[in-house]
Amino acid sequence: MLGYVIQRLLQSVLVMLAMSALVFAGVYAIGNPIDVLISPDATQDIREDAIRRYGLDLPLWRQYVAFLGRLLSGDFGQSFVFGMPVIDLILSRLPATLELALAAVLIGTIAGVPLGIYAGYRPDSPLSRGIMAVSVLGFSVPTFWVGLILILTFAVNLDWLPAGNRGPTVEVLGIGWSFLTLEGLSFLALPALNLSLFKLAMMIRLSRAGTREVMLTDTVKFARAAGLSDATILRRHVLRLISIPIVTVFGLELASTLAFAVVTETIFSWPGVGKLIIDSITTLDRPVMVAYLVLVAFLFVTINLVVDLSYALLDPRLRRGGASA
Amino acid sequence: MRAFWREYAENRVALAALAVVVLIVGAALLAPWVAPQDPYDLANLDLMDARRPPGFVGSSGYAHLLGTDAQGRDLLSAILYGLRISLQMGLAAGTVALTVGALLGIVAAQAGGWVETAIMRVVDLQLSFPAILLALVLVAVLGQGKTQLVIALVAAQYAYFARTAYGAASAERRKDYVEAAAATPLSTLHIVLRHVLPNVLPPLIVVATVQVANAISLEATLSFLGLGLPPTEPSLGMLIANGFQYMMSGRTWISVYPGIALIVLIVAINLVGDQLRDQTNPRLRR
Amino acid sequence: MTAPLLEVTDLRTHFFTRAGVAKAVDGVSFSLAPGEILGLVGESGSGKTVTGFSLLGLVDPPGRIAGGSIRFDGRELVGLPAEEMRALRGQRIAMVFQDPQATLNPVLTIGTQMTLALQAHGRVSGRAAAERAGAMLTRVGIPEAASRLSNYPHEFSGGMRQRVAIAMALLNGPDLIVADEPTTALDVSIQAQILAEMKTLAKESGTALVWISHDLATVSSLADRVLVMYAGRIVESGPVGEVLRAPLHPYTRGLLDSLPAMAEPGQRLRQIQGAAPSLLALPPGCPFAPRCARASDICATPPPAVERAGRLALCHHPLDAAA
Numbered sequence: 001m002l003g004y005v006i007q008r009l010l011q012s013v014l015v016m017l018a019m020s021a022l023v024f025a026g027v028y029a030i031g032n033p034i035d036v037l038i039s040p041d042a043t044q045d046i047r048e049d050a051i052r053r054y055g056l057d058l059p060l061w062r063q064y065v066a067f068l069g070r071l072l073s074g075d076f077g078q079s080f081v082f083g084m085p086v087i088d089l090i091l092s093r094l095p096a097t098l099e100l101a102l103a104a105v106l107i108g109t110i111a112g113v114p115l116g117i118y119a120g121y122r123p124d125s126p127l128s129r130g131i132m133a134v135s136v137l138g139f140s141v142p143t144f145w146v147g148l149i150l151i152l153t154f155a156v157n158l159d160w161l162p163a164g165n166r167g168p169t170v171e172v173l174g175i176g177w178s179f180l181t182l183e184g185l186s187f188l189a190l191p192a193l194n195l196s197l198f199k200l201a202m203m204i205r206l207s208r209a210g211t212r213e214v215m216l217t218d219t220v221k222f223a224r225a226a227g228l229s230d231a232t233i234l235r236r237h238v239l240r241l242i243s244i245p246i247v248t249v250f251g252l253e254l255a256s257t258l259a260f261a262v263v264t265e266t267i268f269s270w271p272g273v274g275k276l277i278i279d280s281i282t283t284l285d286r287p288v289m290v291a292y293l294v295l296v297a298f299l300f301v302t303i304n305l306v307v308d309l310s311y312a313l314l315d316p317r318l319r320r321g322g323a324s325a
Numbered sequence: 326m327r328a329f330w331r332e333y334a335e336n337r338v339a340l341a342a343l344a345v346v347v348l349i350v351g352a353a354l355l356a357p358w359v360a361p362q363d364p365y366d367l368a369n370l371d372l373m374d375a376r377r378p379p380g381f382v383g384s385s386g387y388a389h390l391l392g393t394d395a396q397g398r399d400l401l402s403a404i405l406y407g408l409r410i411s412l413q414m415g416l417a418a419g420t421v422a423l424t425v426g427a428l429l430g431i432v433a434a435q436a437g438g439w440v441e442t443a444i445m446r447v448v449d450l451q452l453s454f455p456a457i458l459l460a461l462v463l464v465a466v467l468g469q470g471k472t473q474l475v476i477a478l479v480a481a482q483y484a485y486f487a488r489t490a491y492g493a494a495s496a497e498r499r500k501d502y503v504e505a506a507a508a509t510p511l512s513t514l515h516i517v518l519r520h521v522l523p524n525v526l527p528p529l530i531v532v533a534t535v536q537v538a539n540a541i542s543l544e545a546t547l548s549f550l551g552l553g554l555p556p557t558e559p560s561l562g563m564l565i566a567n568g569f570q571y572m573m574s575g576r577t578w579i580s581v582y583p584g585i586a587l588i589v590l591i592v593a594i595n596l597v598g599d600q601l602r603d604q605t606n607p608r609l610r611r
Numbered sequence: 612m613t614a615p616l617l618e619v620t621d622l623r624t625h626f627f628t629r630a631g632v633a634k635a636v637d638g639v640s641f642s643l644a645p646g647e648i649l650g651l652v653g654e655s656g657s658g659k660t661v662t663g664f665s666l667l668g669l670v671d672p673p674g675r676i677a678g679g680s681i682r683f684d685g686r687e688l689v690g691l692p693a694e695e696m697r698a699l700r701g702q703r704i705a706m707v708f709q710d711p712q713a714t715l716n717p718v719l720t721i722g723t724q725m726t727l728a729l730q731a732h733g734r735v736s737g738r739a740a741a742e743r744a745g746a747m748l749t750r751v752g753i754p755e756a757a758s759r760l761s762n763y764p765h766e767f768s769g770g771m772r773q774r775v776a777i778a779m780a781l782l783n784g785p786d787l788i789v790a791d792e793p794t795t796a797l798d799v800s801i802q803a804q805i806l807a808e809m810k811t812l813a814k815e816s817g818t819a820l821v822w823i824s825h826d827l828a829t830v831s832s833l834a835d836r837v838l839v840m841y842a843g844r845i846v847e848s849g850p851v852g853e854v855l856r857a858p859l860h861p862y863t864r865g866l867l868d869s870l871p872a873m874a875e876p877g878q879r880l881r882q883i884q885g886a887a888p889s890l891l892a893l894p895p896g897c898p899f900a901p902r903c904a905r906a907s908d909i910c911a912t913p914p915p916a917v918e919r920a921g922r923l924a925l926c927h928h929p930l931d932a933a934a
Contacts (some may be wrong), residue, residue: 002635034920067631078626078778131636217706217713218709218710218713218714219713219714219716219717221669221708221714222706222714222715222776223716223724223727224668224669224697224700224729225669225700225701225705225706225708226699226700226727226728226779226780226782227697227698227699227700227702227728227731227732227783228697228701228727228728229731232731236727237716237719238720240716240717240718240719241717241718241719244718268752306851
């Protein structure tokens with residue numbers, strides 16, 4: 001187990017290095033790096049000073065090493081627009097995005113897995129066909145359109161929920177959270193629902209396919225021969241058997257949800273990193289773009305790693321060593 | 326081919342979806358002739374007609390079936406022209422991505438060794454990375470415009486084609502007759518053209534239908550965010566974005582009708598793709 | 612004579628597929644006394660496994676019991692409401708499958724799986740369930756049973772896994788166990804052990820056993836009586852010794868001749884010519900006729916039931932008559 005962890009850690013570091021090299025190549029080697037580092041309206045003196053300070057007269061590989069060094073020390077430069085260190089800017093926006101993404105994936109999983117299991121258990125029932133229709137829609141209808149419809153229905157026509165912004169937050173551990181108050185929740189509801197629809201569709205498909213497969217196995221037949229009711233079989237046997245791919249997707253989706261949040265955050269004016277990156281693209285705030293890319297890559301790699309490791313925890317066959325537990 | 330069509334026609338939903346796709350593509354192609362108005366000829370626009378509800382008879386003397394937008398454009402005409410642009414982008418991106426992806430996939434499968442490892446590693450890494458983010462970044466770096474957008478869409482999508490082509494091609498390569506052909510003094514190109522390509526194409530076409538829908542959806546999303554096409558080329562996504570600000574005041578049609586057109590198109594293409602996939606999937610054949 | 616525990620009359624289990632109706636079990640009748648061991652023998656596709664599943668009401672669509680009767684302890688099982696059938700399964704009729712690797716859930720501990728089987732038939736506390744499960748594992752010959760409840764199936768060897776499956780079948784003290792080739796997937800030496808243990812366990816607890824196998828040799832060492840199935844029908848039945856010594860049906864003869872133990876050293880094993888017929892297109896008369904050396908024109912008509920002092924065969928040309 002320990003060997004496996006170390007091996008995966010090394011892999012993750014390698015991927016991170018590759019990603020940072022790509023970002024470096026994309027922004028520093030191809031573009032004019034000075035544009036990324038200082039504001040375009042800086043004077044010639046400041047420019048030359050910066051070139052020397054950042055070592056832009058050095059060979060490319062030394063520049064890359066220096067770039068890595070700055071990344072590791074968390075120095076992403078200053079935002080042109082906000083005039084504050086990029087890292088502080090992103091960190092201040094990150095909790096909002098994380099909260100939104102987590103809420104969306106949770107909604108998608110908690111609703112999607114039971115629906116999918118049912119659709120796999122009774123594939124021909126009318127309810128199952130309805131569930132599958134929802135999942136087809138969830139896959140093909142663009143997120144931004146669903147967001148518009150949600151606003152139109154629940155905010156404009158019914159006037160039940162706010163159409164945008166984050167509303168009040170409660171400070172816990174120095175970070176503001178929405179889900180702790182009812183009012184905060186009302187602001188979280190629509191964006192989370194919007195972002196969850198794709199996850200819901202995916203979870204339905206995944207658990208349906210898994211359930212259909214598992215229901216045909218001798219494991220289920222043996223459990224039925226032992227007199228277990230179908231409900232118990234679904235809850236205890238099937239759920240555990242399909243949980244491995246589901247946890248994998250849960251983790252991977254958490255990562256891709258951070259990316260999809262870009263759209264949802266823009267529609268609902270949710271003050272997270274997604275809205276920040278769109279704003280920085282339109283205002284050409286390049287240090288923010290670089291930092292965002294590196295950060296997303298880092299989150300991706302980390303989540304992949306965690307997923308792989310929890311795989312080993314869920315599947316006892318993969319657990320090696322220490323089998324006497 | 327006829328049997329394939331008959332099996333396809335057995336599925337009523339898929340048949341209806343195909344009819345819808347044909348209808349929409351036809352209407353988009355014929356837009357200059359069927360649309361009541363050329364929405365981008367500024368001479369046609371009158372601000373007096375702006376934001377009028379469906380059925381309003383405007384200054385030009387005819388009823389705007391779907392109402393008008395903020396500049397007084399006939400919305401039906403704007404949608405038809407928008408569909409043209411959306412379809413154009415989707416098809417262009419889909420075709421280029423298919424070509425690039427198939428080429429990479431087949432090269433990886435045929436070459437083997439480190440070429441195979443290198444190509445497929447990159448492809449797999451990209452598959453795990455959300456397409457929309459990649460497209461966003463590229464658009465940000467490259468700037469706005471049709472070519473830039475197609476490049477961004479292709480970069481976001483080629484990996485699916487590469488995966489599919491690689492899977493089919495490497496399965497084909499393991500078959501006896503291809504190995505036998507490789508033993509004869511025929512060129513690799515000949516083997517690829519005669520044996521590999523015909524077997525790689527059907528799954529690629531299935532992926533392509535779905536990816537065209539995805540490209541349209543992705544383009545609409547980018548345009549909605551204001552990062553897609555320039556305002557001179559308003560696709561459906563931009564029409565929706567333009568109407569968004571009037572939604573709160575109850576003038577919902579400006580966003581809703583272009584949206585419905587987009588959804589119907591995407592869902593119909595997806596349903597066609599689903600049926601094609603089911604029909605070409607050997608595992609579902611009994 | 613005691614009342615039979617199980618009485619199957621004219622059982623017909625058919626599969627309604629798109630290609631047609633497959634009569635997997637077509638008119639099977641037999642009875643079983645309490646504590647009796649019955650061998651059910653046939654090639655794959657003969658309907659023996661489907662017969663076993665029919666007894667537990669576990670025939671999956673597109674298959675269903677199309678007719679006939681299964682009386683178990685005086686109760687009719689065909690058409691029994693699903694919930695009553697479920698309550699019966701595992702409680703009074705249990706089943707052991709062929710491959711323990713496939714039947715035990717790989718991601719649940721043995722203890723959890725046994726507890727679930729106990730709790731399916733009444734309230735049992737976790738601790739009581741663990742105690743009963745541990746006791747049962749000890750009975751089937753698993754050392755340090757109590758500590759192994761927290762193990763996963765992959766932590767057991769093949770033979771031990773099948774013992775676990777047998778323990779699960781015995782857990783609620785059933786009156787009848789249907790065992791579907793439970794030793795086929797195991798090594799030969801372990802096969803013999805399990806066979807002997809199974810026989811002892813059944814005799815000790817007075818459990819009747821339907822032992823399904825393609826292997827006459829296995830059945831001969833275990834069963835009191837044997838049924839030979841072919842193409843969904845019972846073609847021969849009788850006490851195991853007599854059937855083995857002097858089979859009446861040419862098919863039984865063929866099965867016996869293909870056994871390694873029956874052959875002279877150095878002699879080639881004699882396989883039955885041809886393959887089992889498709890259940891979708893059975894010949895109108897005797898289904899074995901196309902493969903039978905003794906077949907004649909009359910075999911194109913349904914074969915008669917030939918009775919010989921407690922034995923039965925379905926054949927126009929039984930082996931004790933002139934050809």
